[in-house]
Amino acid sequence: MNVLRMGETTHEDTFHALRPNGHDCYLLLLVESPALFETEEGWQKAGPGTAVFYLPGQRHHYRADGEPYTDCWMYLESDTPLMFEGFPFGKPLPLRESGRFFSLFSMMLDEFFSSRRTRESVLGALAGALCDMLAAEVDIRGELFSPFLALREAVFRSPASEWSVEKQADKLGVSCGYFHVLYKRYFGATFLSDVIAARIQLAEELLLSTGQSVERIAERCGYVSVEHFIRQFKRRTNTTPHRFRTEHKK
Numbered sequence: 001m002n003v004l005r006m007g008e009t010t011h012e013d014t015f016h017a018l019r020p021n022g023h024d025c026y027l028l029l030l031v032e033s034p035a036l037f038e039t040e041e042g043w044q045k046a047g048p049g050t051a052v053f054y055l056p057g058q059r060h061h062y063r064a065d066g067e068p069y070t071d072c073w074m075y076l077e078s079d080t081p082l083m084f085e086g087f088p089f090g091k092p093l094p095l096r097e098s099g100r101f102f103s104l105f106s107m108m109l110d111e112f113f114s115s116r117r118t119r120e121s122v123l124g125a126l127a128g129a130l131c132d133m134l135a136a137e138v139d140i141r142g143e144l145f146s147p148f149l150a151l152r153e154a155v156f157r158s159p160a161s162e163w164s165v166e167k168q169a170d171k172l173g174v175s176c177g178y179f180h181v182l183y184k185r186y187f188g189a190t191f192l193s194d195v196i197a198a199r200i201q202l203a204e205e206l207l208l209s210t211g212q213s214v215e216r217i218a219e220r221c222g223y224v225s226v227e228h229f230i231r232q233f234k235r236r237t238n239t240t241p242h243r244f245r246t247e248h249k250k
Contacts, residue, residue, distance in 0.1 A: 001082070001131075003123045006074040006105075006112050015069040019060040023075065026082060027054040028130075030072040030101055031092075034065040039091050049098030051134055055089045072105045074127075080177065082131050084185045093137055104130055135185060147172055148186050152194060159198035160222035165191055199223070200236045207245040214241045 004025060031050040036043050038061035045065065046052065054060055056077075063069070076082065083089070095101055108126045111119055151168060154161075168191070169179035183191045199221040206217045218229035233241050 001076060001078045001124050001127050002120075003108070003112060003127050004075040004077055006072075006109060008070070008072045008109070010068055010070040011064065013064045013067050013069070016063040017060055022054055022058045022060050023056065025056050026076040026078065027060070028052075028074045028076065028134075029054075030095075030098075030105055032070040032072065032102075033067060035062055035069055035071075036065045037062040037090075037092050044092050046092035047094070049095050051093045051095055051101065051137070052091065053083070053087070053089055053093070053134065058090050060090075072102065072109075074105070074108075076127060081181060083135055084178075084181050087135065087138060093134070095137060101130065101133065104133070144172065144174070144182060145186060148182060152183075152187060155191075155194055156198045156201070159195065159202050160220060162222070163191075163195045196232055196236065200233055203229070203233060203241065204237075204244065207241055208248055217241065 029052045031046050031052065032048050034048070035046045035050075037046055037052055038044075046062075052062070104126060108123060108130070111122050111126065116122070151172075155163060165176050165179055169176045172179065174182070180190065183189075183194075187194065189197075203217055203221045206212060206220060210217075212220075214230070215226045218226040221229065223229035223232075230240060233239075233244070237244060239247070
């Protein structure tokens with residue numbers, strides 16, 4: 001993700017923007033004054049503390065609503081979709097805690113005009129956080145939520161099964177990229193991190209409830225390599241399987 005331009009601008013109460021073909025990048029507006037936005041359903045009012053996110057190439061048509069128009073604006077480009085399918089691009093989205101968005105934007109603005117060595121990486125991280133916050137404002141539990149939830153429950157019931165993104169995406173009829181976007185949006189974690197979490201959870205239970213060897217437990221949790229199991233276990237718990245068993249059985 002790359003922040004191309006950003007700023008905060010105030011226009012007169014006669015302000016009117018019409019761009020039939022939009023821009024060749026994403027445009028995010030954080031509206032600070034009353035405004036009107038044209039959507040497929042007609043003109044919609046937008047009060048202060050509203051966000052509008054436009055896709056590349058999407059028509060822009062909006063204007064002031066009786067008083068000077070002010071917004072924070074940001075142009076973004078990305079090689080991957082910034083939002084899940086079904087996000088209301090081009091439509092006013094009232095923000096429940098708009099102050100959080102404006103505070104983050106202010107932080108980004110300071111970074112954008114800085115000459116710090118870490119400028120680009122910090123801006124990318126902050127822009128990602130802003131997009132995540134925006135997505136969280138939308139109720140995304142559409143028709144795919146139930147099958148995704150069933151998949152997640154299956155992972156935690158049978159962590160030792162052979163789980164792959166490609167196979168599960170194919171079963172759900174979505175692309176691998178879209179699978180990643182939806183899973184992270186629904187559950188706040190990646191599919192593979194949930195698989196690992198489920199396997200480590202099972203390993204902990206087996207370490208404490210059985211006297212089986214670490215090698216056997218690794219196998220029962222779906223690991224082909226015991227070395228790989230030990231590395232992942234230590235990364236997740238900050239201890240080895242043997243030490244975990246010893247310490248927790250005292």
